[in-house]
Amino acid sequence: MRISCPICGERDRREFHYRGAALTRPAPDAGEAAWDAYLHLRDNPAGATRELWYHETGCGAWVVVTRNTLTHEMPGCELAAEAAR
Amino acid sequence: MRFSGWRVIREGLSGNRGWSPHWRDAAPRDEYDIVIIGGGGHGLSTAYYLARDHGLSNVAVLEKGYLGGGNVGRNTTIVRANYFLPGNSEFYSYSLKLWEGLEQELNYNVMHSQRGLINLFHSDGQRDAFARRGNAMINQGDDAILLDREGVRRHAPFLDFDNVRFPVHGGLYHPRGGTARHDAVAWGYARGADRRGVDLIQNCEVTGIDIGNGRVRSVQTTRGPIRAKKVAIVVAGRSGQVAAMAGMRLPVESHVLQAFVSEGLKPVIAQVIAFGMGHFYISQSDKGGLVFGxxxxxxxxxxxxxxLPAVEHVMEAGMTLMPMIGKARVLRSWGGIVDMTPDGSPIIDRTDTQGLYLNCGWNYGGFKAVPASGRCFAHLLATDRHHDAAAGFRLDRFRTGRGIIDEEGTGAQHNLH
Amino acid sequence: MRIAGNGLLGEARQVAFSFDGRRFTGLEGDTLASALLAGGVRLMGRSFKYHRPRGVLGAGSEEPNALVTIGRGAAREPNMRATVQEIFDGLEASSQNRWPSLGFDLLSLNDLAAPFFGAGFYYKTFMWPKSFWEKVYEPMIRRAAGLGALSGLPNPDRYERAFAFCDLLVIGAGPAGLMAALVAARSGADVILADEDSRMGGRLLAETREIGGQAGHAWAAEVLAELGAMANVRLMTRTTVVGAYDQGTYGALERVGHHRPRHSRALPLECFWRIVARRAVLAAGALERPVAFRDNDRPGIMTAGAVRAYLNRWGVSPGRAVTVFANNDDGHRTARDLVAAGVHVAGVIDSRHDAPLSDAFEVHRGARVCGASGRRGLESITIRSVAGESRVQTDCLGVSGGWNPSLHLSCHMNARPLWRRDIAAFVPAPGAVPGLEPAGACNGAFSTAACLREGAAAARAALADLGRRPAGFDLPQAEDAAYAITPLWAVPGRGRAWLDFQNDVTVKDVRQAAAENFRSVEHMKRYTTQGMATDQGKNSNVSALAVLADATGRGIAETGTTTFRPPYVPVAIAALGAGGQGKGFAPERLTTSHSASVERGAPMIEAGLWYRPGYFPAPGESGWRQSCDREVNMVRGAVGVCDVSTLGKIDIQGPDAGALLDFVYTNRFSTLKAGRVRYGLMLREDGFVMDDGTTARLGETHFLMTTTTAAAGEVMRHLQFVHQCLRPDWDVSIVSVTEQWAQFAIAGPKSRELVNGLLDTPLREGDWPFMACGPVSVLGVGARLFRISFSGEHAYELAVPARFGDSLFRMLLERAAALGGGPYGMEALNVLRIEKGHITHAEIHGRTTACDIGMAGMVSDGKDCIGKTMAGRPGLVDPGRERLVGLKPSGAARQLIAGAHLFAPGGDAVRRNAQGYITSAAFSPTLGHMIALAFLRHGPERIGETVRMVDHLRAIEAECEVVNPVFFDPEGGRVRG
Structure with missing residues (x-):
């Protein structure tokens, strides 16, 4: 598996740490349901998903990868810092 | 037809022409008391115990592919009761007791082999954690023995004790742990359920769950709609999709877990050996293949x-632990879709929809749970009360933080396992 | 029998080898199988279940029968295919799965009991009495099962793993692969051509077909010479591409040393390649399949294509009177080639009524072979036709049931192959693996010309994808005959007809499985073990599928296939895990004081990836406890030095550094003054404790965080996550400096004296209170000093750039000795911290909350932080949780032990009564008794109560008093003093 880091180019999956679904952190007072959803509940799609990976042994960038969980195709990868702005 | 050695001989003498189907291929009826979605180990054992314990046989098991084609047919076949947290402890203990005697119960040789399991440790800190675990196992009434280095050597002299990155300090030995023939478990339960009148319906994919007034009404399938008073979701890696049909999001993420088997070899590894530091575990099947993951x-x-990264890591771990397996060749690898929950422990519970029940979240370890999972889930489906042995597997534990069962201590949030 | 003048080995050197102790001579270039056949040996192995005598079935890696053990001792290799193993001088091969000998095997008695050993018989018996499974049945089965044996000794050979990158990977060097590689290479692409065989050319080496007017093998040699001379081409022989993975990654096994007499240590035995290819062409050819008939497993019965391969490549005729059984035209070529080589062809049996006739040999049209005799070697076959049954004397039967494309890699990403009726075979589904284009026989194109055409076309398509212009050239002329086949899978009749040779699965077994409702192809496979032998069903799956389809009244396409999964051929664990053996499994991280510690005899123990000293034995000390007690007393009484460099050190700078720390720690750091240090508690977002440590403010916008050794990586990742994903607008930079600084704890009443002796400007009284920090100069070297303490003593941590670590450590020890102090190791460190009730990951094991460890007060009210919201969940603040306490022995038994559980006094030590457990325990030389940290329900509310500690595993019980977890100097006078 290869991931196209926006900074380093295509690199082996071994360089990356996987985190999971790219979600928005709720406000502290968003309530129990919002926090439960953020931390625990997942769409867990069989298909396209947006997820966070960390280029741990590369440039140290967190990236948002668009990936298909059925085929492992990866059509997109952007810096998380830019995606979050 | 009752299976026995006598029967095998009689059929053998008459050309093996008398064998009959192990189960019927049922066609779906319009309505059942209970529809079980998922014909894997857990679904089939649920059906079996519904019929056996509760006399409920107006039950259908809907399987989108073939029976036992999911994780029950693609795992490393380990059966153990070596958990240490309340919730898990009593459940797996109960499950192991059901395993002990499953052949006679099902009249099907599932080849449950209590060959013993050793969990290795490599530091004082790990020893203390395993001591806590072993004591918890004995508190529960199960067996555990703390081995020192020499104790491990007596069981597994072929481990690399001396020239290794993480020297073996000792191990937690679980004599009643072992393996079973995975497919046979699914088939045995299928045959038992079928004989008690349950309809096993293969090639029948559920495409929708109909809910009215907060109550489940029916399921839509590729073989037509089926009305049901109760619907049970037991679909492991596919839990997210099926629950979504009922408008639910689950605390489940589906991952791939690979496992491997080598070419056949003469017996060389007697027990199940688990090398936690290296995320590696291995046993040898009766046919001689090394089964590991x-x-x-x-x-x-x-x-x-x-x-490949996960594959190679497993092999590296094998090589550092027991370099004598180097010349064994990996014959086949496969990947199961495992339903990972945030705390690594399962869910057997009702849902907010009346009549809709959930059994999922078996993470990497659902195989050994098959007997108790089915029995406890059947109890819940039949009586609407949680079985004592599975009362900890609540769906709401993540929201409330009560009763989180995080054996690994990696955190009740996804992807920290 | 070697046929003079035939084959490609030419005037090869003679090679001496042995098989089961018997000495043979072969030619260089022979496989073990070809050399044994040349030597008249047909019996080479035994089957798995019935121990039937077996000879070679094929001439490639798919061989199910001729499995042998090569070599002896620790280097012994079980289950090697005689058809792949090249011979060399001194090669020792032995047969396996037989006792006492290959010719006479006692377990062949199983064959007589075959009626009772049908499909799945073991699921129906061996259940009584219950205890007999582990004691009697299973050991018996295990002993009988298995093929070869591992030596049981550590693998002595060297293996490697490597990466390679290319524009185009061509898998297989037959006509299609050679053509694809040539087109791509001439067009300037970086090409890797990988082929499993010891010699490239594929079927061109085994056939007498011509390309461009010359012999096929000569054409191949020409192409290979051209490719070999090109800088952009890498030819990899003996390299099997075994798996297709995501984003164009392929796994490949190169057999580097198996064909060498005594492989030198300079070369590995095998190398496992990860080849990253932008595009790939699958040109893996096809495998011929047998036809099932009664006793079709006799030694001497092999595929018709294998007979041609032995004849045309190795110059060996596997028999003196050869017969051929076919349902397609291909089998006739075997007969023609044999006749041309002067070998007697005793007849061609073709199941088709319209089979072509020949002048050179007799063709039995519309006939079938329905039996074979000759237990240890074929003697005759029985032919059935409309004219009735007849017997033909023959010592070799070549069988061709058609060809199965080697499409396995195309299934590695879950694609299902497609059934083509016209060729009675499965072909790869289009787009099965992204970037992989099948060409030639593996795509169902069986003529030489079609292979060349498809190879070239696949290369052109790949070049177009890569944005390269294909170089123009003409395809050479080659044979382009249509493939004519009428399917025949199994000849009906009495007796057993084998499908899966190795696993002894017969047509009857598949039919019985269907009768027992194992009708799904996966059920049938699992029930009968069909296709689960070492050839992974390459020789038998399609035929078994056809038999199942027939038994269940379905078509083949409708019945489906099982999935082919990696690896294509079995791969040694040692190759896939190359480098892992011994200490290679994980990196070794060494501190700068490592050498000095080892010199002092300290046992180095693993702490994550680091090594740290356990203790420093002094002369006369006999065990770790003695040294540990001395070191603890030394720290409490004088001064001790300990390397603490393994703790994570994270440098955090920028205007928003304080805000970031406020957000990741429960307590506040933005208010910390420069030159001061604060202890911080970090939660995971789920509200449980992640880590703890101190953070120093070195300047207005500059902080230095320390983490525990274990969590350094996790915390670094976490900080980057929080910054980049949650607070990308904050102006802050985070970098790990763990490796850059060597840091030493200097602890004890004389620590100030020791420190002052080294500093260029000694510390002034009052300037360095507890939790102060700042830059200092040590003999001219810029250093950092922190007045922090894990031991509870007046203590410092002194940090210097790592290159000065070794000399500083040695200097510290030398000067400490003069003060009555010295180094202390992990054992003493642990005792010191337990005495102070300081937690480590034994306590913050992932399931503890701030409340549990008595730090609820550290969660600041006035700000948000990671984990704060979820830490407020009802289950996390329940006072009934197991919370941190201290324990000391209060009864006659004085021993406390980590891992023990706690119960109410008098209560049974069972799960329902469990109230907690001990996480850390030690003998305190300071207090003179054992102490322990534990988690106990309602813990802090129970100070003064008695609990019962039980450790079943080690049979230790003790009454304990619940006490404050800070055993020593609870007021903290020493640390401040």
Missing amino acids: GDIDMYASYAARGN
């Missing part, structure tokens, strides 16, 4: 196949 690939996936 490691950690999940660490990305969400439904592909039922993995990638």
Whole structure:
């Protein structure tokens, strides 16, 4: 598996740490349901998903990868810092 | 037809022409008391115990592919009761007791082999953690023995004790742990359920769950709609999709877990050996293949196949632990879709929809749970009360933080396992 | 029998080898199989279940029968295919799965009991009495099962793993692969051509077909010479591409040393390649399949294509009177080639009524072979036709049931192959693996010309994808005959007809499985073990599928296939895990004081990836406890030095550094003054404790965080996550400096004296209170000093750039000795911290909350932080949780032990009564008794109560008093003093 880091180019999956679904952190007072959803509940799609990976042994960038969980195709990868702005 | 050695001989003498189907191929009826979605180990054992314990046989098991084609047919076949947290402890203990005697119960040789399991440790800190675990196992009434280095050497002299990155300090030995023939478990339960009148319906994919007034009404399938008073979701890696049909999001993420088997070899590994530091565990099947595995690939996936980094890591672990297996050749690898929960422990519970029940979240370890999972889930389905042995597996534990069962201590949030 | 003048080995050197102790001579270039056949040996192995005598079935890696053990001792290799193993001088091969000998095997008695050993018989018996499974049945089965044996000794050979990158990977060097590689290479692409065989050319080496007017093998040699001379081409022989993975990654096994007499240590035995290819062409050819008939497993019965391969490549005729059984035209070529080589062809049996006739040999049209005799070697076959049954004397039967494309890699990403009726075979589904284009026989194109065409076309398509212009050239002329086949899978009749040779699965077994409702192809496979032998069903799956389809009244396409999964051929664990053996499994991280510690005899113990000293034995000390007690007393009484460099050190700078720390720690750091240090508690987002440590403010916008050794990586990742994903607008930079600084704890009443002796400007009284920090100069070297303490003593941590670590450590020890102090190791460190009730990951094991460890007060009210919201969940603040306490022995038994559980006094030590457990325990030389940290329900509310500690595993019980977890100097006078 290869991931196209926006900074380093295509690199082996071994360089990356996987985190999971790219979600928005709720406000502290968003309530129990919002926090439960953020931390625990997942769409867990069989298909396209947006997820966070960390280029741990590369440039140290967190990236948002668009990936298909059925085929492992990866059509997109952007810096998380830019995606979050 | 009752199976026995006598029967095998009689049929053998008459050309093996008298064998009959192990189960019927049922066609779906319009309505059942209970529809079980998922014909894997857990679904089939649920059906079996519904019929056996509760006399409920107006039950259908809907399987989108073939019976036992999911994780029950693609795992490393380990059966153990070596958990240490309340919730898990009593459940797996109960499950192991059901395993002990399953052949006679099902009249099907599932080849449950209590050959013993050793969990290795490599530091004082790990020893203390395993001591806590072993004591918890004995508190529960199960067996555990703390081995020192020499104790491990007596069981497994072929481990690399001297020239290794993480020297073996000792191990936690679980004599009643072992393996079983995975397919036979599914088939045995299928045959038992079928004989008690349950309809096993293969090639029948559920495409929708109909809910009215907060109550489940029926399921839509590729073989037509089926009305049901109760619907049970037991679909492991596919839990997210099926629950979504009922408008639910689950605390489940599906991952790929690979496992491997080598070419056949003469007996060389007697027990099950688990090398936690290396995420590696191994046993040798009765046919002679080394059956082994490691950690999940660490990305969400439904592909039922993995990638080389995880493969190579497993092999490295094998080589550092027991370099005598180097010349064994990996014959086949496969990937199961495992339903990972945030705390690594399962869910057997009602849902907010009346009549809709959930059994999922078996993470890497659902195989050994098959007997108790089915029995406890059947109890819940039949009586609407939680079985004592599975009362901890609540769906709301993440929201409330009460009763989180995080054996690994990696955190009740996804992807920290 | 070697046929003079035939084959490609030419005037090869003679090679001496042995098989089961018997000495043979072969030619260089022979496989073990070809050399044994040349030597008249047909019996080479035994089957798995019935121990039937077996000879070679094929001439490639798919061989199910001729499995042998090569070599002896620790280097012994079980289950090697005689058809792949090249011979060399001194090669020792032995047969396996037989006792006492290959010719006479006692377990062949199983064959007589075959009626009772049908499909799945073991699921129906061996259940009584219950205890007999582990004691009697299973050991018996295990002993009988298995093929070869591992030596049981550590693998002595060297293996490697490597990466390679290319524009185009061509898998297989037959006509299609050679053509694809040539087109791509001439067009300037970086090409890797990988082929499993010891010699490239594929079927061109085994056939007498011509390309461009010359012999096929000569054409191949020409192409290979051209490719070999090109800088952009890498030819990899003996390299099997075994798996297709995501984003163009392929796994490949190169057999580097198996064909060498005594492989030198300079070369590995095998190398496992990860080849990253932008595009790939699958040109893996096809495998011929047998036809099932009664006793079709006799030694001497092999595929018709294998007969041609032995004849045309190795110059060996596997028999003196050869017969051929076919349902397609291909089998006739075997007969023609044999006749041309002067070998007697005793007849061609073709199941088709319109089979072509020949002048050179007799063709039995519309006939079938329905039996074979000759237990240890074929003697005759029985032919059935409309004219009735007849017997033909023959010592070799070549069988061709058609060809199965080697499409396995195309299934590695879950694609299902497609059934083509016209060729009675499965072909790869289009787009099965992204970037992989099948060409030639593996794509169902069986003529030489079609292979060349498809190879070239696949290369052109790949070049177009890569944005390269294909170089123009003409395809050479080659044979382009249509493939004519009428399917025949199994000849009906009495007796057993084998499908899966190795696993002894017969047509009857598949039919019985269907009768027992194992009708799904996966059920049938699992029930009968069909296709689960070492050839992974390459020789038998399609035929078994056809038999199942017939038994269940379905078509083949409708019946489906099982999935082919990696690896294509079995791969040694040692190759896939190359480098892992011994200490290679994980990196070794060494501190700068490592050498000095080892010199002092300290046992180095693993702490994550680091090595740290356990203790420093002094002369006369006999065990770790003695040294540990001395070191603890030394720290409490004088001064001790300990390397603490393994703790994570994270440098955090920028205007928003304080805000970031406020957000990741429960307590506040933005208010910390420069020159001061604060202890911080970090939660995971789920509200449980992640880590703890101190953070120093070195300047207005500059902080230095320390983490525990274990969590350094996790915390670094976490900080980057929080910054980049949650607070990308904050102006802050985070970098790990763990490796850059060597840091030493200097602890004890004389620590100030020791420090002052080294500093260029000694510390002034009052300037360095507890939790102060700042830059200092040590003999001219810029250093950092922190007045912090894990031991509870007046203590410092002194940090210097790592290159000065070794000399500083040695200097510290030298000067400490003069003060009555010295180094202390992990054992003493642990005792010191337990005495102070300081937690480590034994306590913050992932399931503890701030409340549990008595730090609820550290969660600041006035700000948000990671984990704060979820830490407020009802289950996390329940006072009934197991919370941190201290324990000391209060009864006659004085021993406390980590891992023990706690119960109410008098209560049974069972799960329902469990109230907690001990995480850390030690003998305190300071207090003179054992102490322990534990988690106990309602813990802090129970100070003064008695609990019962039980450790079943080590049979230790003790009454304990619940006490404050800070055993020593609870007021903290020493640390401040």
